[in-house]
Structure formats: structure tokens, C-alpha cells
Amino acid sequence: MAANYDYYQMLGIQKGASEDEIKSAYRQKAKKFHPDVFSTASDSEKKNAEEQFKKINHAYQILSDPQKRAAYDQYGDENGPSFRSGSNGGGAGGFGGFGGFDDIFSNIFSSFSGGGRQRNAFAPRRGDDITVNVVVDFMESYFGVEKEIKITRSENCKDCNGTGAKGGTAFSTCKRCGGKGTVTFKQNTMFGQIMQEAVCPDCKGKGRIITDTCKTCGGKGNTRNMRVMNVKIPAGIDNGQTITYSNEGESGDNGGPNGNVVVIISVKPHPLYKRRGNDIYFEVPISFSKAALGGEIDIPTPTGKMTYKLPEETQTGTVFRVKNKGFKYINKELYGDILFTLIVQTPQKLSKSQREILEKLESSMGNNQDEKARKFKEYLK
Ligand SMILES: [Zn+2]
Ligand SMILES: [Zn+2]
Structure with missing residues (x-):
């Protein structure tokens, strides 16, 4: 498919750029707009980065493929008359020293759609741990002590059972992915077409679309609540030791377990002991x-x-x-x-x-x- 932007411009290189220049320009640009970099950005920033990232990948796909690049240079379209998918027949061997594409390709995509947690965006995920520092006196560490701590943690919204949908039921199956949470798209490489799996952009991997948002949590599925905990610090605790309360941390996603609360003890020095x-x-x-x-x-x-x-x-x-x-x-x-x-x-x-x-x-x-x-x-x- 031909695109309505200039591949060379997209990567910030000259028309006569060498394979190495193309590769390094691509690395830089892909890093800059990689989805992981924007994981905490606003939705519009994310969307823009995603678009840039796709364009950069597409530009690189074409320019790193000698056949497609030649077609693009000649016709302004990689699908020019000289191109037929898979026509080189020889696979990787046909291109001798040119082996970098697959490396970079799989690197970039491993965290975008493979192995990383986005692939399992709708699989249960354990919540994060909450770390709390508690300072005790030397004598308190000798005898043991109980301390009250306050933590603010996300908890699954009770009104919607963590679904974000009103009453826990006001959602429908995502039409785009049929509830799978992932979509596959074709990626043209010099070895032919590869089917890539990515998180469904409509439902963000949840597999369902909320039709009526839960008012309590605003559709997030969780609320942030303050909680008071009584920490029992045993006699003999030493500086830097930790006490872990399982399952008391941030709520998990998609039914995953909570994280832990980890209390780190600091013992104040004693003037004599x-x-x-x-x-x-x-x-x-x-x-x-x-x-x-x-x-x-x-x-x-x-x-x-x-x-x-x-x-x-x-x-x-x-x-x-x-x-x-x-x-x-x-x-x-x-x-x-x-x-x-x-x-x-x-x-x-x-x-x-x-x-x-x-x-x-x-x-x-x-x-x-x-x-x-x-x-x-x-x-x-
Ligand atoms: Zn979907
Ligand atoms: Zn809710």
C-alpha cells in the first residue's frame, strides 16, 4: 500500500541514504514514538505517537527492502509494476549481508504486541505493591511495637464489580475484535507477509465496550480509597527489614489478585546502645x-x-x-x-x-x- 507521506522525510533522511543510515534513523525514530514511552501520556498524545510509530514502521519496511525501495524511488509507490510479494524466492539468503531488518522488527514489536503485558491486556494482572516506610525507636525495635499506617490504594469498584460498566452488566462484546481483545494485521516484510497481533484499539484489549458507565468509578473499574492498617512490628526487628502484608496493595486488573503492602522499617539510632x-x-x-x-x-x-x-x-x-x-x-x-x-x-x-x-x-x-x-x-x- 502506498502512503500519503514521504518515507524519507518520515525517517528524516536523504533519498540516497545507505542501508545503515536508514536502519539507524529508524531505530531513533521508533524509539522516540514507541508505545511504551507513552504509556502514561494523555490519550491524544498516545494516539498521535501510535500513528507516528505506524508510519515510521511502514516507511522503514519499504526503504529497507531493496525491491520495494527501488519501486518507491521510481514510481513513488512501493507497489509499482516491478513489485510482487514474495517474488525474490530466495528468502533471507537472497539478500546476503542484509539481515538487520528482522532483528529490529522483532525487537520493536516484542513489547508492542508480543510477550509484553499489552498482549494480555485482558488477562488477570496482579496489582502493584505499596511500599511504606515506618520509623521506630531503638527501644521499640527491642520490645516490638504496633504502629498505625495509612495507605491510599485502588480498590475494585463494588458498584460495578470492577468492570466500569453500570451495575457490572452494562457492556457489550467489542465488535471489532469479537471479544478477543486483540486484532491481527498484515505486515509486509521482505520474507512475505507476517500476521501481527496487537491490542484491539476499540476496546483497548478488554474485549468489551461499556454501554453505560458506572457513576461511582467513572468507568475506571476501581476507586482510590484510604485505609488504616495496624502494623505489628515484632521484637528484634532490625533497620531495613520489611514486613509484607499479602494482598493488601493495589487492586489487580481483570480479576487478578491485589499486590502487597511492604512495610520497610527504619530504626532510629540510640544515644548509648x-x-x-x-x-x-x-x-x-x-x-x-x-x-x-x-x-x-x-x-x-x-x-x-x-x-x-x-x-x-x-x-x-x-x-x-x-x-x-x-x-x-x-x-x-x-x-x-x-x-x-x-x-x-x-x-x-x-x-x-x-x-x-x-x-x-x-x-x-x-x-x-x-x-x-x-x-x-x-x-x-
Ligand atoms: Zn476489541
Ligand atoms: Zn464502578
């Missing part, structure tokens, strides 16, 4: 006299203050472990530990008498020094 795995780490400052003498010290745990018996002569940096006071393992009756590190503080703001005590202590220490200090002194000789 650090979490590693299921263990809790923190530092305990103590005086150097306490560290030397030993005795009871109080340490904070998430479940309350506990007394710890410190041995004598504890060095700074020593780590102590309190079993089973860490985070709970989710779905297990198991707990991590607390590991606290003693940090010996050098005394400050000394009074005169305290200073004297320390001076006495220092001079009395003499050779009464630990292994490390003795070794260090060796370097001073």
Missing part, C-alpha cells in the same frame, strides 16, 4: 580507683538497671558480656547478649587533698607496675 547482629554494645565509664578496687557497678539494660560485680584490677577497654539481654531473634525464643566495654576515666578537677593522695600513690607505686609498664620502661634505658 549500638546494635550488631542481635547483640547490644555500649561503653561504661568508671573511675580508675573503682577499676583497681573492683566491686559492684550499675549498668543500664533495655529492661532496666542491673548490678554487675566487677573484678579487681580491671583494665580500661575490657569487654564484659551479659547473656541473653540483647535483641530477640524474630520467630525464635533466642536472644542476643549485651557487651559493655569499661572505659577508665582519668580523674579531673582534683581538690588539693585528692592531688596529694594521688602523688602519694604515684610515688608508692615504684616497681609495683604491671607487665606492660615494665616492658615499656626497658625502652627508656
Whole structure:
């Protein structure tokens, strides 16, 4: 079929363009007007892009076929006297190095009418997931907590059962596709005619035409509703972990299941505690006299203050472990530990008498020094 537009102009190339130039011009133009690019555009933009896309494909079909191109160049019509469909007989072999057409062709059309979801526009499709971020305190993650979240999701319209037709019945079978939702059209290629399947433009793949629109949803088949959900966050949840509520997300299409609600947990840092795995780490400052003498010290745990018996002569940096006071393992009756590190503080703001005590202590220490200090002194000789 001859068209009422110039194929060269359509692809933005000169009349003498090489095969490669034609191919690359076609790639660019087809990409620009590909239906996928306009999936969220307005209806009129979509329609215009669709038309451009068809024209570009047609122009390329002709110009990439040496026979048709010659006919077009000579007669301004690819169906000129020299053209007969399939007359080259030799198939692909007849054109030697020219093999790009089929590649591009199938690439472009794979998402337009093949494999992609448009082909199954009237098949059940699962709804999208809804992702919600929930921030909890460190202590909330330790004990577990319940949080209320609000989500806005599409729900199948109850008044029309998701059909978009008044009462769920005010539609008729699409005449153009006979209810199939797809139409086939002939595509001329250098190998002869190929039957291509595409979404029916009249019913957009639904297979039916609404005769009376549902007022509640305006024919969309779904409404957007706000919903409050109670999220149960288990004890032991960690930063970045997710909780999934199946089937609570966006409604599916054509009777497909709902998507999920996925709650992503962010845990606020704690000023004292650090979490590693299921263990809790923190530092305990103590005086150097306490560290030397030993005795009871109080340490904070998430479940309350506990007394710890410190041995004598504890060095700074020593780590102590309190079993089973860490985070709970989710779905297990198991707990991590607390590991606290003693940090010996050098005394400050000394009074005169305290200073004297320390001076006495220092001079009395003499050779009464630990292994490390003795070794260090060796370097001073
Ligand atoms: Zn149809
Ligand atoms: Zn409705």
C-alpha cells in the first residue's frame, strides 16, 4: 500500500541514504514514538505517537527492502509494476549481508504486541505493591511495637464489580475484535507477509465496550480509597527489614489478585546502645580507683538497671558480656547478649587533698607496675 507521506522525510533522511543510515534513523525514530514511552501520556498524545510509530514502521519496511525501495524511488509507490510479494524466492539468503531488518522488527514489536503485558491486556494482572516506610525507636525495635499506617490504594469498584460498566452488566462484546481483545494485521516484510497481533484499539484489549458507565468509578473499574492498617512490628526487628502484608496493595486488573503492602522499617539510632547482629554494645565509664578496687557497678539494660560485680584490677577497654539481654531473634525464643566495654576515666578537677593522695600513690607505686609498664620502661634505658 502506498502512503500519503514521504518515507524519507518520515525517517528524516536523504533519498540516497545507505542501508545503515536508514536502519539507524529508524531505530531513533521508533524509539522516540514507541508505545511504551507513552504509556502514561494523555490519550491524544498516545494516539498521535501510535500513528507516528505506524508510519515510521511502514516507511522503514519499504526503504529497507531493496525491491520495494527501488519501486518507491521510481514510481513513488512501493507497489509499482516491478513489485510482487514474495517474488525474490530466495528468502533471507537472497539478500546476503542484509539481515538487520528482522532483528529490529522483532525487537520493536516484542513489547508492542508480543510477550509484553499489552498482549494480555485482558488477562488477570496482579496489582502493584505499596511500599511504606515506618520509623521506630531503638527501644521499640527491642520490645516490638504496633504502629498505625495509612495507605491510599485502588480498590475494585463494588458498584460495578470492577468492570466500569453500570451495575457490572452494562457492556457489550467489542465488535471489532469479537471479544478477543486483540486484532491481527498484515505486515509486509521482505520474507512475505507476517500476521501481527496487537491490542484491539476499540476496546483497548478488554474485549468489551461499556454501554453505560458506572457513576461511582467513572468507568475506571476501581476507586482510590484510604485505609488504616495496624502494623505489628515484632521484637528484634532490625533497620531495613520489611514486613509484607499479602494482598493488601493495589487492586489487580481483570480479576487478578491485589499486590502487597511492604512495610520497610527504619530504626532510629540510640544515644548509648549500638546494635550488631542481635547483640547490644555500649561503653561504661568508671573511675580508675573503682577499676583497681573492683566491686559492684550499675549498668543500664533495655529492661532496666542491673548490678554487675566487677573484678579487681580491671583494665580500661575490657569487654564484659551479659547473656541473653540483647535483641530477640524474630520467630525464635533466642536472644542476643549485651557487651559493655569499661572505659577508665582519668580523674579531673582534683581538690588539693585528692592531688596529694594521688602523688602519694604515684610515688608508692615504684616497681609495683604491671607487665606492660615494665616492658615499656626497658625502652627508656
Ligand atoms: Zn476489541
Ligand atoms: Zn464502578
